[in-house]
Amino acid sequence: MESSAKAGKRHTGQTLLHARRTSRGVWAQLKKNRFLYLLLTPALLLTLIFKYGPMYGAIIAFKDFSPIRGIWNSEWVGFKHFEKFLTSPNFETIFMNTLKLSAYGLICGFPIPILLALMLNQIRRRGIKKNIQLFLYAPNFVSVIVIAGMLFIFLSPTGPINQVVSWITGSPMMFMTDPEYFRWVYILSDIWATAGWASIIYVAALANVDPELHNAASLDGASLLRRIWHIDLPTIKPIMAIVFILAAGGIMSIGFEKAYLLQTSMNLPASEIIATYVYKIGLQSGDYAYSAAVGLFNSLINVVLLIGVNMIVKKLNDNQGLY
Known part of the structure; x- marks a missing residue:
């Protein structure tokens, strides 16, 4: 019994000593890099004020909020509003519309910037490469309102696309009113607008690949596809993991503006998502x-999806994923 007590005291002493050394190491690091942390202070304050500060307003989700009584004086109702949403007849439609639109967009849109970056990396003439990059990046700077207006003009029954469709099939297609076409109109236009700009990070990573690796592989008889598979893709693999985790974590946070602008009374069964529903309610x-x-x-x-995807990526990377 005495030996066990002594062993317990010794273990406690070692733990305290380790904690003190760790504390001293942290303070030493803070003192050493104090000017770097000082530069970080404005960004930290902005994040606390504009990101974490407004989170206190989420308490109204558990109250029968009245603007007259204010947040703290409103009646507490617990999970009443959550139950109301989960049992509402529109819940399944709205939830599935949001999930499908985001998931299809992620599946279809995630590989496109990677393919664009790999193709751009094969262009050796700088002038041609810059012109192609300018052409690909330009749609990112077009306003969402302008894109929605363009879609209504080009995809209208009398628009240029439907003129070609009518010439081939004999009748126009109701792209903007048929719920079956809404998702593909949204996703394809989103890929057109964002894929070029999203490829920048991959192009920058591929610029760091040593050309000697490709030359050596070519001398060994490796084809272009094999060089891309064994040299280029492993280089951008960590970036792909980061981008995928961030995209999957925000899979339910699909943009409100474009979905709302493309909504019509006839495509509402496919275009009503959580963001537009929150705005209307x-x-x-x-x-x-x-x-x-x-x-x-x-x-x-979103938080659950972010944690889940991060765990999956860790396992796929042999427990060396991102923390």
């Missing part, structure tokens, strides 16, 4: 507490 109908509960539910789904 919260700002148009004035039910702030219910809309806050729906938005908070959406954020919780």
Whole structure:
């Protein structure tokens, strides 16, 4: 018994000593890099004020909020608004529309910037490469409102695309009113607008690949596809993992503006997503507490997806993934 007590005291002493050394090491690091941390302070304050500060307003999701009584004086109702949303007849349609639009967009849109970067990396003439990059990056700077207007013009029954379709099939296709076409119109236009700009990070990473590796592989008889597979792709693999985790973590946070601008009364069964629903309930109908509960539910789904995807990527990378 005495030996066990002594062993316990010795272990406690070692733990305290280790904690003190760790604390001293942390303070030494802070003192050594104090000017770097000082430069970080403005960004940290902005994040705390504008990102974490407004989070206290999420409490209205658990209250029967009244602007007159304020947040703290409103009646506490617990999970009433969450239950209302989960049991509403529109829940399944809205949730699945959001999930499908985001998932299809991720599956179809994620490989495109990688392919563009790999193709751009094969262009050796700088002048041609810059012109192609300018052409690919330009759509990113077009306003979402302008893109929506262009889609309505080009895809209208009398638009140029439907003129070609009518010449081939004999009748126009209702791209903007048929729910079956809405998702593909949204996803393909989104890829057109963002894929070029999203490829920049991959192009920058591929620029660091040593040309001697490709020359050596070519001398060994490796084809272009084999060189891309064994040299280029392993180089951008960590960036691909980061981009995929971030994209999957925000899979339920699909943009509100474009979906709302492309909505019509006829494509509503496919275009009504959580973001547009929150806007209509919260700002148009004035039910702030219910809309806050729906938005908070959406954020919780994103957090779960982010953690899940991060764990999957870790396992795929042989437990050497991102933390």
